[in-house]
Amino acid sequence: xxxxxNPSKTxxxxxxxxxxxxxxxxxxxxxxxxxxxxxxxxxxxxxxxxSFNEQPWRFIVAxxxxxxxxxxxxxCLVEANQSWAKNAGVxxxxxxxxxxTRNNTPNRVAEHDIGMASANLVVQATALGxxxxxxxxxxMSKCRHTYGIPEGYDPVTAIALGxxxxxxxxxxxxxxxxQGARQRKPFDEWVFAGKWEQSxxx
Amino acid sequence: xxxxxNPSKTxxxxxxxxxxxxxxxxxxxxxxxxxxxxxxxxxxxxxxxxSFNEQPWRFIVAxxxxxxxxxxxxxCLVEANQSWAKNAGVxxxxxxxxxxTRNNTPNRVAEHDIGMASANLVVQATALGxxxxxxxxxxMSKCRHTYGIPEGYDPVTAIALGxxxxxxxxxxxxxxxxQGARQRKPFDEWVFAGKWEQSxxx
Numbered sequence: 001x002x003x004x005x006n007p008s009k010t011x012x013x014x015x016x017x018x019x020x021x022x023x024x025x026x027x028x029x030x031x032x033x034x035x036x037x038x039x040x041x042x043x044x045x046x047x048x049x050x051s052f053n054e055q056p057w058r059f060i061v062a063x064x065x066x067x068x069x070x071x072x073x074x075x076c077l078v079e080a081n082q083s084w085a086k087n088a089g090v091x092x093x094x095x096x097x098x099x100x101t102r103n104n105t106p107n108r109v110a111e112h113d114i115g116m117a118s119a120n121l122v123v124q125a126t127a128l129g130x131x132x133x134x135x136x137x138x139x140m141s142k143c144r145h146t147y148g149i150p151e152g153y154d155p156v157t158a159i160a161l162g163x164x165x166x167x168x169x170x171x172x173x174x175x176x177x178x179q180g181a182r183q184r185k186p187f188d189e190w191v192f193a194g195k196w197e198q199s200x201x202x
Numbered sequence: 203x204x205x206x207x208n209p210s211k212t213x214x215x216x217x218x219x220x221x222x223x224x225x226x227x228x229x230x231x232x233x234x235x236x237x238x239x240x241x242x243x244x245x246x247x248x249x250x251x252x253s254f255n256e257q258p259w260r261f262i263v264a265x266x267x268x269x270x271x272x273x274x275x276x277x278c279l280v281e282a283n284q285s286w287a288k289n290a291g292v293x294x295x296x297x298x299x300x301x302x303t304r305n306n307t308p309n310r311v312a313e314h315d316i317g318m319a320s321a322n323l324v325v326q327a328t329a330l331g332x333x334x335x336x337x338x339x340x341x342m343s344k345c346r347h348t349y350g351i352p353e354g355y356d357p358v359t360a361i362a363l364g365x366x367x368x369x370x371x372x373x374x375x376x377x378x379x380x381q382g383a384r385q386r387k388p389f390d391e392w393v394f395a396g397k398w399e400q401s402x403x404x
């Protein structure tokens with residue numbers, strides 16, 4: 001499989017800076033995020049589209065200013081994620097409401113819509129000089145128990161939000177990951193037309 | 203339930219224009235999207251984050267320049283969506299790969315990650331003067347049959363992409379929907395701290 005490594009070289013016109021500058025850091029500076037910046041990031045999330053404007057997202061937030069609350073949420077991550085996420089300014093647990101409020105039927109795209117809200121949050125974070133690193137690696141039953149998440153709602157991801165630390169001059173694995181070339185599949189492998197796996201020629 | 207109607211009034215600092223200007227139009231101008239703009243939107247999608255960089259997204263695209271292909275994809279939407287999506291410049295069917303390629307285990311966040319890629323596409327579209335309207339309302343079995351989508355992959359959404367038409371001077375239902383006040387839940391109803399449904403005070 002081939003892969004492109006530079007977002008500015010993959011279409012005739014480059015993608016927007018807010019998208020190309022985004023990456024998911026392992027290295028965060030251990031400092032707080034200003035509360036007004038956090039509010040703006042959350043505001044961005046809720047203006048995402050959702051099926052029937054259900055807004056199926058529920059976010060549980062813990063800021064490092066509140067060390068007990070932060071430790072509680074950190075403990076809901078799998079260990080490999082705790083090792084770096086401990087330096088984030090904010091931890092957010094995203095939770096999906098699995099049914100539509102209007103008629104109590106299953107919302108097939110609830111988790112998809114959590115993804116859209118989370119992506120909006122990340123765009124806003126980037127605009128504010130912040131970075132985010134999203135994790136599927138959470139202990140779902142611990143999340144449910146710790147916060148009393150009821151039936152009908154599922155934890156989906158955690159988001160570490162904060163100020164990325166400069167990896168320059170470090171040679172540990174996490175610094176290497178933050179400095180490594182980012183790769184994505186070429187269009188031929190995922191953009192189809194007419195039938196499955198037939199390249200759209202983009 | 204109360205709701206806010208103006209994104210610029212809901213946090214101390216406004217969210218980014220690329221997020222606040224976004225809406226999901228019912229009225230599109232019946233004209234093509236330039237191929238280089240489509241490529242840039244797709245490029246934006248693939249630079250989204252995904253779990254283990256799996257990039258579980260597969261997109262099937264049909265442009266209105268190719269009327270037969272466009273009609274085929276339009277026919278995969280539920281009828282209520284066909285009535286307005288027929289004017290879009292491009293229709294895109296999003297499909298999720300349900301397992302990780304690296305080890306063939308289930309990817310719990312595949313549909314979530316489709317949402318993130320789709321949101322990136324929408325941000326880029328907005329930056330290029332385009333709008334997108336995403337739909338859960340698709341005929342999943344018709345999608346699967348029409349395009350030969352194999353086991354292990356699920357259709358997720360369709361995206362109508364194009365130039366929004368000005369609703370001014372029209373009084374049909376779709377123009378009213380495009381001009382209506384947009385509403386979102388106040389933070390207290392979805393941003394929690396410490397325990398479920400305990401407001402984070404954002």
